[in-house]
Amino acid sequence: MTDLSLLAIGIGVVVSALIGGAIGSQRGRAGDGAGLGVLLGPLGWVIALFLPAPTPPSKPVAPRRWWSLGIVGWAFLLLLGFVIVIAVLLSLRR
Numbered sequence: 001m002t003d004l005s006l007l008a009i010g011i012g013v014v015v016s017a018l019i020g021g022a023i024g025s026q027r028g029r030a031g032d033g034a035g036l037g038v039l040l041g042p043l044g045w046v047i048a049l050f051l052p053a054p055t056p057p058s059k060p061v062a063p064r065r066w067w068s069l070g071i072v073g074w075a076f077l078l079l080l081g082f083v084i085v086i087a088v089l090l091s092l093r094r
Contacts, residue, residue: 016041023048 016037024033029051036044 011037016044020044020048024051027051029054 016038017034020037021030021034023045024030024036027033027048029048032051033045033048036048038044040047
C-alpha cells in the first residue's frame with residue numbers, strides 16, 4: 001500500500017465517523033453513530049438511523065449520607081456505644 005492509499009483510507013474513516021456521528025446525534029447517540037460509521041461504513045449509518053433514543057434515568061438517586069442510616073443503623077450504633085461505655089466502666093473498676 002502506498003502512502004496515498006493509506007491517506008485515502010484514513011480520510012474515509014474520519015468522514016464515515018463524522019457522518020455516523022451526525023446521524024446518531026439526531027437520536028441522542030452521537031458516539032454510537034460515530035462508532036458504527038467507523039466499523040461498518042454506510043451500513044453503520046443505516047443502523048444508526050434506527051437506534052432507539054436513550055431513556056432518561058427514572059429517578060435521580062441522592063447520595064446516602066451518614067445520618068441517613070435508618071433505624072437498624074442507628075440501633076447498631078447505639079448498642080455499640082453502650083458496649084463501649086460498659087467496657088470502659090469495667091476497665092476502670094479494676
